[in-house]
Amino acid sequence: MKTHTRAWFAALLLGVAAGYAPAQTPAPAQESVRAEIGKSLQGAQELMKAGKFREALAKVREADAAPNPTAYERFILDRMRGSAAAGAGDEVVASRSFEAALASGRLQPAEALAILEALASSAYRTKDYAKAIEVAQRYFKEGGKSEPMRNLMTSAHYLSGDHAGVIRDMQQRVQAVEQSVPVVDETTLRMLAASYAKLGDDAGYANTLEKLLVHHPKKDYWEDRLTRLQNSAAFSDRLMLDLYRLRLATGTLDSTEQYFEMAQLALQAALPFEAKRVVDLGYAAGKFGSGAEAERHKRLRELVNRQAAEDEKALRVEVVGRTGEALVNMGQALVSAGRYDKGIELLEHGVAKGGLKRPEDARLHLAVAYFQGGSKPKAVETFKAVRGGEGVADLARLWGIHASRN
Structure with a gap:
């Protein structure tokens, strides 16, 4: 949520x-x-x-x-x-x-x-x-x-x-x-997907699975599609945090290990507010706080709370750097802290300024920020504009499907 x-x-x-x-x-x-x-x-x-x-x-x-x-x-x-x-x-x-x-x-x-x-x-x-x-x-x-x-x-x-x-x-x-969108019936799409699977046509199966997500979105379909994307040879590990974000949005972030890793990846990306939110959700969902790893979960919670408090003092827009990379980084930090308007503004300026090491990643992050900030039309439009390999375009396309239905 x-x-x-x-x-x-x-x-x-x-x-x-x-x-x-x-x-x-x-x-x-x-x-x-x-x-x-x-x-x-x-x-x-x-x-x-x-x-x-x-x-x-x-x-x-x-x-x-x-x-x-x-x-x-x-x-x-x-x-x-x-x-x-x-x-x-x-x-x-x-x-x-x-x-x-x-x-x-x-x-x-x-x-x-x-x-x-x-x-x-x-x-x-x-x-x-x-x-x-x-x-x-x-x-x-x-x-x-x-x-x-x-x-x-x-x-x-x-x-x-x-x-x-x-x-x-x-x-x-x-x-x-x-009432507004033609719907392909689920049975037809499931049969089509099963036929692609029998033939070993992974691309055809994935494409049909995405049609099921468009017309009949279900957690099982999201789990299947995101797991296949994560396990594909072309998928880059640098996008794991982005994939976990989509899992969280689609209700497929299920295991304690996934919550823990997502929080750690957010910390590594210098996004302690996002890490704190994930840890809080983990506790609320009963994934953290019990069993043999309870003490480890507690230490993680203390860490993210401390870093979020420190980041609250350090998030000063007036000292943001002038490069596109600096604008994008500060923009994403502000978005993760819930400061959508200013965060989106900096992301937009950073993407427009250019000189980015991974411009399509930044465009994906801008689109997610639009969606989280309530600007659904801009989000859908920006997701469609994302290009590139290593899974970034796939994630943008799947985010676009999710944004169009929510």
Whole structure:
């Protein structure tokens, strides 16, 4: 399950941009913000634009101290406080404030959808799956169409044990695809694949397996295709982390050894945030923390936590190098930390600048970043543009299949 941090900050940025301008949130003529409140909110808005969210939150608290706020002033305060708290990482205050802004009934539809997406994402991150589902359902009822939100709702159903909800979500999505895309029946494709296998035609079998993934994606088909890719003579070991990422996305990262190796490869690639996420998922899935290797798992967790904390202090965009390679490396590090907008920007600049040792690898990483950041059309388009041997084009093609269905 990919993170939905980008959705949270989409609501944040929307709130900052809207401020309390009447053009963004129309109010009756008799409603206005008093000068003593407006001055503090203006200061908070400027601080948020500068990325100083904790200071902005303090400014909003100054405005909160004004006596006898009107309903309109409470609405403006709630929205601004929610934006500042979101940027400051205070999800409790942000959620409470955004919920109050929603309850006011004064939000414009697009802003309400962005805030609902943020609230669902926050509830999911804090493992309040029932609330995540409730808010996500409201989001879609009010016209939202975000694919990452559909993934979040399905994942929340699954993690809360509501498998009937998972089935309902997935059936609706399959039916929507079937109405718009011609589907080759599964029996025909399985028979075709079996015939290729009998003839020893590995290329024909792999091609048909990919058609099954397009029309009838199943874990078994993904496991078969990715195992064959990994075991092919042409596949390069340098792409193992990329293959594990696709395994994780397709639900085929199954064994303790796979989780452990993926975390180690992420550390070797100077991506401790990704390593930490993999280790956390390993513990959540019951792959780590028990048996004879429990102590080894603990040491790995301590290592990734320590390196992630160190990397948090070291990830300074202002000191990124000027070469394409430096831009790509910093961009990928930011993406792994969930900072999609800036990370994608640096990846784009690095790929465009050129001079890369492995440009197709970088293009693959850019496409994955688009997908993880919620830009599905860009992701699919970029996956199609990846070329090259040693398995990089194969991975891009398979990622493209996955992105097109999720």
